[in-house]
Amino acid sequence: MKNYLFRQIDNAPLIVFRIFFGFLLACETFGAILTGWVKENFIDVEFTFSHIGLDWLQPLPGIGMYFYFCLMGVLGLLVMAGYKYRWTLGAYTLLWAGVYFMQKTSYNNHYYLLLLVCIIMWFLPANTYASLDAKQKSSVKSLTMPAWCSWVMITQVTIVYFFATIAKFYPGWLDGTFTKNLLDRSVTIPVLHDIFTQKWFYLFIAYAGIAFDLLVVPLLLFKKTRTWAFIASLIFHLFNSITLQIGIFPFFALSFVVFFYPPEKIRSIFFKKKPVITEEIALKGSPYKTTLYYFFIPYLIVQLALPLRHHLIKGDVFWTEEGHRLSWRMMLRTRNGYTTYKVVDKKTGKPIPYNVHTKMTRKQYNSMCTKPDMIWQFAQRIKKEQAQKGIDVAIYAQTEAAVNGAPLKKLINSTVDLGEAEWHYFSHSPWIILYEDMESVQKQP
Structure with missing residues (x-):
């Protein structure tokens, strides 16, 4: 097994994947601008729901995120061309990580996969053939991996x-x-x-x-x-x-197929002029x-x-x-439901009117109102806002939610002050209500 993993094979699959991958990176980021995704999630909002612990990670002011995404698009094309590969892919990875951790309103698993593959590709020798790096510097060029x-x-x-x-x-x-x-x-x-x-x-x-x-x-x-x-x-x-x-996810998923076919097959389809790997080369050790x-x-x-x-x-x-x-x-x-907040001045005991719809877009509200972590995050935001006014408040959330169109059920304990509650990263947060019969929660009647 050790010899098998470290034997040298034709690097055609990795090179082809780099080209596809760089193109898809550019499509993802330029497409996000053209479809209005950037505007909806970063320009038209007062704030974003960052991943917990990264609340400081917020969009650039004004139209700054358009330039941010344009830069990522250019970097994607440079990755495709294999130009200063480590630097361009490294920069894209950092910028995409910023996008991924900056907002959860439009959370998508393929955004996470994109980040992981960026990290993987940074460690792989994907610029050693059919790249500007290999063309400009002969020591970079290689036919194998x-x-x-x-x-x-x-x-x-x-x-x-x-x-x-x-x-x-x-x-x-x-x-x-x-x-x-x-x-x-x-x-x-x-x-x-x-x-x-x-x-x-x-x-x-x-x-x-x-x-x-x-x-x-x-x-x-x-x-x-x-x-x-x-x-x-x-x-x-x-x-x-x-x-x-x-978006790009179906094509992104399809691009992995190149790793399942024999490298020689991929070479014969995409790089007809690429030299064939000899047995002598294949037996060389891996660096x-x-x-x-x-x-x-x-x-x-x-x-x-x-x-x-x-x-x-x-x-x-x-x-x-x-x-x-x-x-x-x-x-x-699918999840649906609603969330309202009751904000109470701790000193006077009087409620403070608070309209969540003036603070977030409809899309943000729809995403937040059935997700406990985002409900908790917004409660923390309310507490900070009121603290800046010199008011210490308690915040209670009235939340009902449903999974897959089932009847609404209470999601959050409305007697718990979420301003003081803690979010547990690796264990259950007790202010989230549990149900023994989960089938009634998940299944449409």
Whole structure:
């Protein structure tokens, strides 16, 4: 196994992936400007819901975020071209990390995956062929890479699909409730809407989703089933792209396929003039052993552990949301409900009128009102605002929420002062109400 991981193979898959990846980075960031995503999430808001502990991370003033995203778009194109690769990808990674941690209103798992792959790619020799770096400096050029470079990518995508599969085994997915709701609101063409909301169709989509996530990686690994798995991937991801309109993610997911095919096959398709790797070259040792041992092995252990952490937290993650993020729990449920805040002057005992809708956009409110961490964060914000006026306040949240269209249930203990309450990173926050019968919370009647 050791010899297999460190043998030199044709680096064509990694080079092709770098080119695709850089192009998608540019599409993601320039597209965010053109579609109004930047304006909606960073320009038109008074503040953003940053990840807890990073509240200081807020958008640049005025139209500064447009320049921020334009810079990322240019960096993406430079990564694609392989120009000063470590610097340009490193800069993009830092800027994208800023975007990712700066806001949770439009949280998406593919934003997280994009960040992880940026980190992975920074450690890999992806600029050693078909790049400006290799053209300008001959010492950079190489035709090979250690075999483990491909296996790191395969392992990462396996983790994503595996935990996405496991997460779907809950009542709201297995009975088709979520897929029905999703297709009902996503498909606007009347003829397609009538078909997609038929029980046989949304149940088919639900179980096809489980089957695809579970089987796609194993089928891609075997030569006899690889091309069929690739065709299934094309159909699956193009369907998602058209019906769900989820940006670059379907194409991003498809780009990982290059690591499953033999490197020689990828070379013959994309780099016909690239020299063939001889057996003598393939047996050479790898100069990247420490990178695998001291970065990637710990990294992959963390990736395996993070999606399991919600099992160590009291309560059901579908209801409490504790441990939901960073866990590949992708497009599993819808949440709806409302939140109102009661702000009380501790000194006088009198309530202070507070209208949350004057402080955040409708999108921010809709995202916040059913997510305990964001409800808590806004309570902290209210407390700071009032403290600046010299008023010490208690803040109580009246919150009801529903998962997948089920009846509304109380989410937050309305007798707890959220201004004084603590957020627990690795355990249950006791002011979030739990229910023994989670099926009634998750399942539409």
